[in-house]
Amino acid sequence: MIRDTIKAAQIAAMKAGDKERLQTIRLMLAKIKDRDIELRTATTQPDDDAMIIETLQKMVKQRRESIAMYESGGRPEMAAAEAAEITVIEEYLPQQMSEAETAAAIEAIKADLGASGMKDMGRVMGELKARHAATLDMSKASALVKAALAG
Template sequence: MDTRTRVNTALKQAMKDKDASRLATLRLINAAIKDREIAARGAGEDTVIGDADILAIMGKMTKQRKESARAYEEGGRLDLAERELGEISIIEEFLPKQLSDDEVEAAIKEAVSETGAESIRDMGKVMGALKEKYTGQMDFGKVGGLVKSELCTAKDA
């Protein structure tokens, strides 16, 4: 079952269960997906977005909520921070399992060897290969630095 179908099924179940917070979060996910489709339609691209795009949207939503929760905690608004963390847990139900640090390192080494990357100029190729294979399974903000250090080490070897 694709991600969109899973989200819609969960949305219907939340309606039946009268779970307002879950329903609101699932509606936010659907709205983000529809926004991306509308933007794609305006750009003349394919109007139906795939699972990889949906996972990227949800990954971005999770990251935004983590930043908001941290800001709320620093501002002493624990009630709002808890709400953001609750939304994160709902969104993460639809994301694939996050890779451990060791698995991320192995994936980077594999991508470097598959793409034949030799220098920092090949970083785009490596990142593209990782995004194609591991969308939603790793934080690409952190991975960028790891790829850079791997390419620098590979160059020195």
């Protein structure tokens, strides 16, 4: 389980005295705990690993947005700190699909659903998320789906 791997990494970072890594791992565990608390009242409980992957993907997305803001604001040291956090977080995410693999998956879903135009964008995105959410950056996939359906 990913949760156990992250907890073991926290202990290893403490023993190694790696303060930056430990700080990021603690942030990850705090976000996961927040999500656990949110889900206490949910009627259906998602798979633990799927929930953790979704949470970590959101953390990476937030940091990428922060990097863009820091760079446009002339704060390269803050952008570098965010990039370092992304590196640690991504260690616990499954390997992401390449652009070519993503395009192939989109074409397969288009064929399966008989999608032909922009009106099918929601259906294609929904199916793409259902099949590949853990291994796909959905924000990048959205642009690829749009291009595939427009062309």
